[in-house]
Amino acid sequence: MKIIRLEPQGYCSGVKNALTMAYQAMENPDLPRPIYLLGSIIHNKTVIEDFKEKGAILLEEKGTSKTELLKKISKGTIIISAHGVSQEIYSLADQKGLKLIDTTCGNVRWIHKRIQQHLEEGYTCLYIGMKGHPECEGVLGISSSILLIESLEQAKFIKANPEKIYVTNQTTLSLYDTKQIYDYLATAYPNAILDNAICKATTIRQEACYTQERVDLCIVVGDKASSNTKKLALASQSVGIPTILVENVTDVQKLSLKQISSISITSGASTPSHVVEEIITYLEQEV
Ligand code: SF4
Known part of the structure; x- marks a missing residue:
């Protein structure tokens, strides 16, 4: 294997x-x-x-x-x-x-600071995020005037003064989906200030999924509640690689891997290294 x-x-x-x-x-x-x-x-x-x-x-x-x-x-x-x-x-x-x-x-603090600053300067602040996620809820708590955008479709319904729009986003979103929304907003509101805030940790992990070599299966290790982990699975699937999200070695032990000869492994930014090592050891010894 x-x-x-x-x-x-x-x-x-x-x-x-x-x-x-x-x-x-x-x-x-x-x-x-x-x-x-x-x-x-x-x-x-x-x-x-x-x-x-x-x-x-x-x-x-x-x-x-x-x-x-x-x-x-x-x-x-x-x-x-x-x-x-x-x-x-x-x-x-x-x-x-x-x-x-x-x-x-610090990346989240920076977003709070930038939104606060632009609200004080009279901008309409748009925030691309996932309703219910704690990072998103923390940002929306800054002011009830912040407009949440969860999808490209929603972005198209925004009504705001085109001269004073500030846009930023949750740190753990999909690079691809977020770029689509920013591209749309850049065209619809050429004077908007666009602060793409997907953090470096999220970016490099997703890029590794997008550019990985062809394998039979990609295993994404992390908690199912973790936004950045779920986005890794989507990134891997989007390049046509069968992908599964697991939380630990027990989940992997339940998989049938008889037809699988190559596996890639990635993990979310909140996944302990030892969980990944246990999975790799199992795959090397047992499969
Ligand atoms: S994924 Fe990590 S580095 Fe990125 S914003 Fe969250 S805690 Fe910070």
């Missing part, structure tokens, strides 16, 4: 930083207890379980906003995830006297 690792693998810098800060917080006896994770620190179930075992409490409930969840907390330390949060969360935590450990990725 030929196995090709698509590079890079392992955590991106934003995830590494978030985990370092969060683990340091768990070990710091001076921080007020309990310690809460306000949403999954990264989209990876194994990592979240590890934090829970160390005593962290996960504040996450489908259909309930971070603000509502935070309102129920009266003491302790809150760890903000790499995806970032809106200003409302900072204000609320401050009012309640909660200690904050803010692990927001």
Whole structure:
């Protein structure tokens, strides 16, 4: 069996930083207890379980906003995830006297800053993102005037002053889909300021999928809730390679690989390296 690792693998810098800060917080006896994770620190179930075992409490409930969840907390330390949060969360935590450990990725901070700046200058701000994703929700929390665009079709319905439009996006989107939207907006609004903010970690991983050599199967390793992981699977499929998204070696062990003689492996920016190594070891030894 030929196995090709698509590079890079392992955590991106934003995830590494978030985990370092969060683990340091768990070990710091001076921080007020309990310690809460306000949403999954990264989209990876194994990592979240590890934090829970160390005593962290996960504040996450489908259909309930971070603000509502935070309102129920009266003491302790809150760890903000790499995806970032809106200003409302900072204000609320401050009012309640909660200690904050803010692990927001620098790329996300930059987007918040740019949107804030352009809102103050009177621009209509458009944000290309995925409704419900924490990074998107954090950005939309900056102002109710920000217009969310989830698809090229939606972009065509935007009504705004063509002279003062600012556009940016979620960091983990598909390169291809996002380019299509930016291309349309550049033509429809030639004076718009377009800040494509797909981060480097997302870009290089997707490019590796788009340009990979022909294989029988591409295995994408990562959590099914991870946006950047799902986009890797789409990138690989888009070049005609049969692709499967798995979370761990157990998922791979269930696959029938008798007809497969070549496999490429990539992984999301929030996938621990050891999960990929376990899969490669299994494929090398068992198949
Ligand atoms: S995927 Fe990009 S934006 Fe998200 S944490 Fe990693 S480096 Fe930051």
